[in-house]
Amino acid sequence: MTLHTGRHFLQIPGPTNVPDRVLRAMDMPTLDHRGPEFAVLGHAVLSGVQRIFRTKQPVIIYPSSGTGAWEAAIVNTLSPGDKVLMAETGQFAMLWLGIADKFKLDVDMLSTDWRRGAPLDQIEARLKADRDHTIKAVMVVHNETSTSCVTHPLEVRKILDRTKHPALLVVDTISGLASLEYEHDAWGIDVSIAGSQKGMMLPPGLGFNAVSEKALAASKASTSMRSYWDWHEMIAINKQGTFPYTPATNLLYALKEAITMLEEEGLENVWARHRRHGAATRAAAKAWDLDLVCQDPHAYSPALTAIMVPDGHDADAFRKVVLENFDMSLGTGLGKIKGKAFRIGHLGHFNDLMLMGTLAGVEMGLDLAKVPHRAGGVMAAMDVLKGREEVLKMPKAAVA
């Protein structure tokens, strides 16, 4: 067993720090998944996740990673050859594209410079131009974990409404759910995709699909072969609080406790806490005179912050210094910003002093790794946190 002389700082943007209450809930004897005690649990978690997604429609819980939930969204609603619209907002959009390719979708991939959200104007143009409605789905990543840029799903919904386009709106909110404001029903999302190991504060091992009636209807028409991921049997059997195949029972215990904790705090407060920590972290980056990967303030992520290192410096060498000197894991740059950026996760079970330890580790690491920067990031973050004001509200007006 590796020795940690104090707590490891797990500040990658997921998996996140799991609360003791959640770990301990998971650490209980496994139940008969077909017995009455389980059914109580099953009903509790199925209705609980609905409240987290802000939906009254079905939510599917898979024993899987988030990757599996991506695949599930595709194979349930689309058929080989279907045309879909995606946006290359970063590495996770690229990975999702990879799955779409494997299931032979015809993807129209809108490009970006990986430093902002999806290009809404191009989406609108494409949808307007698609008079025949050949585009079956618009698939966007809510919180692109590789760049810390947000694409606001409601803005995409409004485009679909404006253009009166019937395409499904499929949203990956894997690192968004329970960190960023999210409204599956109110925002008219057809499939919301999430996982357990981010804002949900659980270990990895559960994938989620929240689905609309329209998505369910589409799934009946889909010719993609599927069994494990199939929604219909799942939804049918979930009505009894049980599952068609053995669920990851102990992770469901954990899910129940995590939902309890999120509701004790209040989802709005959870969202505000993440905004606050995003603002403090960006203040630190600014003081360090380091560029954010995300160049659009409207797209700043409350869940994590990706930061560029100056040219000629290796972000991964810096991360190694931080890990070895301060026992903190930071997120690596992914894809085309590999080595050029690092990422600070500030999502999930987190608070001000954990953030300050995190930022101090970054600031000391920059120094030890001789990455050019100004001192003072930690001070700047404290100024934000002391302010206690509600910083950087989600710009609702902008999308109204």
Place this chain on the structure above:
Amino acid sequence: MTLHTGRHFLQIPGPTNVPDRVLRAMDMPTLDHRGPEFAVLGHAVLSGVQRIFRTKQPVIIYPSSGTGAWEAAIVNTLSPGDKVLMAETGQFAMLWLGIADKFKLDVDMLSTDWRRGAPLDQIEARLKADRDHTIKAVMVVHNETSTSCVTHPLEVRKILDRTKHPALLVVDTISGLASLEYEHDAWGIDVSIAGSQKGMMLPPGLGFNAVSEKALAASKASTSMRSYWDWHEMIAINKQGTFPYTPATNLLYALKEAITMLEEEGLENVWARHRRHGAATRAAAKAWDLDLVCQDPHAYSPALTAIMVPDGHDADAFRKVVLENFDMSLGTGLGKIKGKAFRIGHLGHFNDLMLMGTLAGVEMGLDLAKVPHRAGGVMAAMDVLKGREEVLKMPKAAVA
């Protein structure tokens, strides 16, 4: 939380009783799955599961149920339209058939009366007759959990060898692995399918595929669309001790500890312990004058025992009496023996006194539920356990 005034007896044939050491290992902070500490864990579990499957070839670990591992075996090695030979040994064979159907395999399903293993003579006949080698795979369930009948994989291997048939040998050992003798390499298995929640003594949430070189070669030819289940990227990345997508980290901690425990006991001792408990349970059933579902002594399962209730009696009503009076979960009769049989799981983390508590609960429950039976099952089981002899050795001679 449900009150248990003492430990619940979880005697379904999986999920099984998870050892405290395994639960506690799982109950630790989640790691960065891309960091060096994780890689040590990754290598440890990947090589550990190889030892459990008795293979030097790759073993894939999925965040999934066993159902997912079934699907993975199919979509990696076979293509829509491929002909396969299966045997309807019970409900789990039927469920696996359901998946094969969804992926459009052309299944030749050999029937049985659900009271014995796969019909080896018919398998041999089919393979002999298949001069053109249109059969791409023979798919059998090692330990049919619905009937407690074993199909010995080595016997199937010998048929393939005798008939010089190149079909893949695909074995579901979900409830067999780490309970029944199993030799992936020595028995020439091409794909072995397993899950975490049976003999492996883990909570549900991990699926396994152990694969041969021949299976890997077949997977290159398969046209089935797949991403999550794809072996190749998994095997490539596993070489670094890591995974292509976020693994179920905390279940991997649990897996490491479970492998440690299995190896502390010694796999041969684990197998002998299960044989011993199978013999004691069958002695009890005989004393009760109740029929076993399995009618072939060569096929008796060491992992669980399915028992018929007399005509006119409802096995599920009996199970309910046992649950309500003695806080013990027994397995229900599945499929065509629903209501006619119940199942006693005696696999996983288990010992003599847990078995005696279990059998006493059954005997008292039979009485309270007014199921006709003779008393004395508990006494008969004690006679076996006191004997301490190595009972019911796996009939190696028979298959040699």
Place this chain on the structure above:
Amino acid sequence: MTLHTGRHFLQIPGPTNVPDRVLRAMDMPTLDHRGPEFAVLGHAVLSGVQRIFRTKQPVIIYPSSGTGAWEAAIVNTLSPGDKVLMAETGQFAMLWLGIADKFKLDVDMLSTDWRRGAPLDQIEARLKADRDHTIKAVMVVHNETSTSCVTHPLEVRKILDRTKHPALLVVDTISGLASLEYEHDAWGIDVSIAGSQKGMMLPPGLGFNAVSEKALAASKASTSMRSYWDWHEMIAINKQGTFPYTPATNLLYALKEAITMLEEEGLENVWARHRRHGAATRAAAKAWDLDLVCQDPHAYSPALTAIMVPDGHDADAFRKVVLENFDMSLGTGLGKIKGKAFRIGHLGHFNDLMLMGTLAGVEMGLDLAKVPHRAGGVMAAMDVLKGREEVLKMPKAAVA
């Protein structure tokens, strides 16, 4: 770490099997014992233990063993040279005497044959004869754990009342509390002594004193030197939910959860459950044709059963056989019945099937160790448990 291939059966009469819920409650970060969050816990456990002792008077919680709680009762209420009346009901009475001797009490020790409760007639005679009220305390063991004989505290109370004797009534209910009916206030007990690791279902590490106003008054007169055990500072500071010195915080978490579980079950049901298991165990012993240590049915303990082995046989050799063959710990014979008796604990977190596993282990062990006995104990116990009647009610009438 020792390998257990299934759960160890911990059937000594304490420490007892700790519920998972209690262990997991204990497994949480330690709190600031002077902060507001702790005070909530402090108030909860202090009022909770009052409900378990059935008292509205103070209960002291020590970080100590039950031995410490014995000593606390003495040094708070008595002074060197004080005369007290005790009864040698078994080994624990003898150990308590040892403490009384060390604190220089003048003990009048009534003898017994260790096979029944305290000699009430002699107690009455002594008190009657003590016209000058030189006897300052009558000290009895409620549930003598070495013999499984009960002395009913209410019967002693009635003697004190009948004889109008002002001596304090001090009761060791270490292995009685939360297993046997107990009423600190209604029975007029002055000091009740208990520990965490028996019916309270906790790990060892907490000692308890429940005290009456009369005991508190006596403590003001006591000249025994004391600090750690002193009641007064404890009671004063407990009013704020805190403790004069650092409490065993994590055991208090466990205590809170254990009290919750006892109250979910209902104390009366807890007592009935223990009576039921006592009756079943005695039925087994009778069927085995083995003598109980306790020869007075009125004194049979619901919490444990001590059983004699036939002359010429060694109870500890038998216990070793059971431990090595069946991974079960039974209680040894203590003091003058060392080697002649063994003890079966059936108290705490326990249920019918755990009892049946236990009794099967005893019956098989008797056989393997060649201790002369008749078979059938397990069957006899099942007959009792199946009956489901309320067996062996505490003989309230007898003491009314």
Place this chain on the structure above:
Amino acid sequence: MTLHTGRHFLQIPGPTNVPDRVLRAMDMPTLDHRGPEFAVLGHAVLSGVQRIFRTKQPVIIYPSSGTGAWEAAIVNTLSPGDKVLMAETGQFAMLWLGIADKFKLDVDMLSTDWRRGAPLDQIEARLKADRDHTIKAVMVVHNETSTSCVTHPLEVRKILDRTKHPALLVVDTISGLASLEYEHDAWGIDVSIAGSQKGMMLPPGLGFNAVSEKALAASKASTSMRSYWDWHEMIAINKQGTFPYTPATNLLYALKEAITMLEEEGLENVWARHRRHGAATRAAAKAWDLDLVCQDPHAYSPALTAIMVPDGHDADAFRKVVLENFDMSLGTGLGKIKGKAFRIGHLGHFNDLMLMGTLAGVEMGLDLAKVPHRAGGVMAAMDVLKGREEVLKMPKAAVA
């Protein structure tokens, strides 16, 4: 249950943050404390604590608080009326005096201003003057937790040697052990007193006495009445790896794991880590322009730092602001510095980023509570931590 949206920062100087490994080790079923599996544990922890105290002589482990270990040291070695020399270095020295008074020792209490270690010159003067050797013991607090001033035990030993005085040297190292350099044998300590909840990284509930042969000899002469605390029966029975009364078994599991962790790190490294964190914290205090309680650099504590708030400001109001805004518990000022000082614990399971989170919480709290200070403490601490030099070595030369 109180909601913590992230980990609570427990920065009182004990109880300290318990490592997950230690909590999880504790969270295992209780064992038969008289069985062979326990004996292995017993021997392991008894020899393990010897290595931590750096002694080959007996170490007693009590189910108690540190307060109990204080009392144990007194009642084993001294008798009512015995003269002892103590020094009022702070509140814990005063509390210990309170116990000495209750056991009727004749204490010569040397006074200090609570801002330095024990007055060595006065100790030397008293011992020199005591020609008749009426002083039976010199009792000092190694790490005075109320003031963060250290009295170096070796310096006291040298005085006793220089003056050829036979008094016992009794050292309270409750908050020193496993944080500060400590050598029971090499420094010639007669009784070392410690507890579980500080540098040992355990929950509270265990007290320790390490004893010399001379102390054991003294204990034979002591007339203090004692039972629970008596060393002799404990030492005798410990030889079998067991205890005379039920030990706090689960805390012993925790102790075993904590010793493993301390030895994985290496005790010298543990000490250096604490020195380093002490230096960083004092650098922060200096930058804040706040006075340390401890005014003698030779006495600075590596385990905690007590800091004065300016006149007219309330340290406890500040602590409340920190707790409510940042979920961090700081230590209160005790005794005569109540309200005038607060204490930062940096001992036990701790690392650089936990310290930085802690200091950031203090700096932000000072601001929010309007305590006059300069900004920059956090920056100053980072400068120390980045330096990575071995700061503030224990001044061995000075005491040589």
